[in-house]
Amino acid sequence: MCPQCHSRNLKLEGTEKKTEVELPPTPKPKATEYVQAIYGCEDCGAEVRATLPDGREPSEWGPLLRTEVVLGKVLDRLPYRKLRARLLRLGGKRLWMSTATLQGIVWRASERLAAEEEAIVRRLRASPWVHVDESIFRVAAKRWWLWVFVTETDVHFVIRPSRSRAVVHEVLGTDFQGKIVCDGWSAYLGWVLQRCWAHLLREGKEGAEKSPEARQLYGRLCALYHQLTRGLEKASLRERARRLRKGERALRGMLGRFGESEEEAVRHVVTYLRNGFSWWLTFLSHPKMDATNNRAERSLREVIVIRKIIGTLRKEEGANALTRLLSVLGTWALQGEDVPTRLASKLSRPS
Template sequence: SYRIDGRKVWIWDFCTDTDLLLVIRPSRGRGVVEEVLGKEYAGQIVCDGWKGYLGWVLQRCWAHLLRVAKVGAEESEEGKSLYGALCELYRQMTRELAKASAKARARRLTVGTRTMDELLRRYGRSPSPGVQKVVTYLQNGSPWWFTFLKHRGMDATNNRGERGLREAIVIRKIVGTLRNWNGAEAFARMLSVLGTWKLHGENP
């Protein structure tokens, strides 16, 4: 989030292989997604678990999942075991993915779905609060953990989008708040242009 003249607003990051678009809006709701992508958007979205994305073809971010699981691993041996299993599953599902045939990706989807179900059964009744937090996170993300296996070129993480926000976050820490909407819009446009240049290999 950001602040404009003390008012809390949200910076949204829309990123592809070649383009970055940042927009600042007073809302965190799905209306912003519809405004930018259009209500008829039929592509895919890699995202965190925010409910504003529901209704589109989603891939839940594995980087977010593994960060949550890592915290759980610090609380108990069972949490450590679950974290290790998820790391291994992620490695198996994404290994040399660009070279995988459609048939191989389909096999991975079957194995991944079965393994995730087994992990939920195994750890679903754990008394550890940390493990239960991970289990709930996994359940809330179903059925969007393996969408990337159905769509060639789709990422399993939102890391690209996170990188697109880095400059904005650094600047927020420096300036604290933006003064007005005109400045905020100019700020978002500038970072969008600079971020797009970087994606094209340019040095802004």
Template sequence: MDLSGLNGSPGRLTSAIRPGDRTSLRQQNLALQAENAFLRQQFADQNDRIAELENRLKQYENPHTPSSKQGGAGNQQNSDSEQDDENEDAGSDSDAASDSSPGRNPGHEGTTQPPPDPDTTVRVGEAYCHDCGRVLTDPDEYVSRIIVDIPLPIPIEVTEYELGKQECSCGNEVLAEHPDCPETGRFGPHLLAQTALLRYHGRLPHRKQAELFDWQLDHPVSPGTIYNMTERVADRLRPAYEEIRASVRESDVIYCDETGFPVDGDQQWVWTFVTDEEVFYTIDESRGSQVLEDVLGDELAEDATLSCDGWSAYPSYHRKLQRCWAHLLREAKYVAERHEEAEVISEILHDLHEDLTAFDERDPPASARERRRAQASLCLEELVRADYESEEVTQLAEKIRNGLGCWLTFVTEPDVDSTNNRAEPALREQVVMRKVFGGLRSETGVRIHETLATMVATWEHRGLDPPDQLKSALGGTRPDSLREVSATELR
């Protein structure tokens, strides 16, 4: 279409377009509109897909992901060429052990455990010469080698208890008792103790324990029998478990955490409460503050401190908290690696925590602690007062703002840690058990699990020997075979 000679007037231009050209332009316009709608839909679909992939990526790259899992399943080691370059750059030091490598440090003299006294001596006089094939029977001397081994199957001891039965003058029928003869079942206290320890210290499933009975003891039992044995142990220890719950309630500082734990296919939660003397576990359907009320009472003492993460159940239950700095610093570092404007936040938080920790270690007086806490509080308020462009950085600032009254409790409370790291190892043990066992199947299993896990962890926390404590609780060394062993006596 030739537009030469037109003066640019809209009316003149419109009148110059022939009807056929208008039809063509309408068709082109409709085609462009259709293409635009398609591209808009494609753009929206791509945005949805990007959001989905980012959410999946957060499972592997977030501030709470262990370093061993960061990068996802595709995280590969250095290529062979890169590894060769590193070894070449390392020179003669490439074979040297790093500071974190296993084994003794260079220059450290090794020690060998002295051999035990032999129970029997076997003298071997004949020797065979592998060069000429002769058999030599007159040794010049004997070389001693002490070998430690166990017989298989491991010998078991079967004891019959004949318990006197008689009628008391009051009319009651009385049966004599012996501390090594359990009231239920035919397995003694040593075997019951080992079964419980293999489950809750060795993390061995019931089926695997049944196999050990067959292989090592030559005494076949079913997995159900193993389960019943652990139930008897848990019943025996339940009073001590409740005493630990009561002791936790009276503590001045309690470190809390929780994680998912399946029960009969449904999601439930295992909670841990750690003090200076106790490690307490409970499993509940709820992740809310009601669990805190069940364990710690309707109201915790006002001067008691709960150390926790940012889960909303804790501030709903108690006012005096210590929010975990390990979580905060890890998240700040993660966000700073993704957004430049968060680098200053991360640096200030790390420096502040390091400075406050050093200050706390000097054990200053209470007045100095109050002044230092006020200064640190102003620093945190300055961080959250600024405006940030990135949504992720804004969320980090909001997290700091939400915990402003709880980040600095440790500064004025000398017995409180700045992190919740005391609860983390206790909870990590439950995560490992969840992966090994796959969860629990019944309320009875829940009661067994929380009871035995609590008692074993508490004994270890106190520096006691779990096998000795279990044997003491189940029989043999009980001071009085007619009454329960309390948690105090088990210390």
């Protein structure tokens, strides 16, 4: 019927395709009852229980459901009460779980990934360079530190009560021969460094808002950074060496030009520049190394959101479980893996 005149005298003039996307009906949870044979060893008296055909012990919650719990808690950053509500929405009362049950699922999943975490640490220790950063994270209402160690293919988090170099030694080992891309924190002294240009330019920008002379210094820093990094991924080794010499001359020139300034804003930036003088240009000698520590800062950002949501972790065990899961799931994502499928596979295997 014509919506304008209500006529039924219609003539087909053509067709067009339209697509509508819809979710499938929510599947009901499937409960499977197993009869488990229990044997007694006649030699030593030990109890021996039969396993499922795939070699694992039957558990109250299946691996796909446990995967949903872990991903909801870690990747979706859901508090346990909201995670419980989500499961009830998916499967009704059959999926009701207490906070202790949900926490137990998350912690046991973390234990199953211990070998994956150890493999990540081994690869970090063998890497030619590692991005490292740290931020405050409270455990039992006390100030601890969240650390991240990241490369192109691996990320590793730890939460420790210390911000000292002991944490770097713990993760990378005392004989680490690679380079560290970092900010200016003293814990990294003793290794070959690449200081973060994003931090330097941030300091310069803050100074530029306070005085014309500091604005001039900031302009020179920005111009030099763009000259050194523009098209660098395609630059030959000779071109990199040329930029290295140019960068050294330019930085010395800035220290000479602004080093005697009496303006506080300028002196602050000059001190920051001078303290890291040996480490601003390391990236030019190592193809594919970044001039900034943005990779580590991006990795921290997601975990800082968790910190803002929960405020504090109650126990060190919870901190260790969280960081292991963040490390392994984050590494799989960096490597292009299907994270839910990979996790479900791990949780399906015999412990």
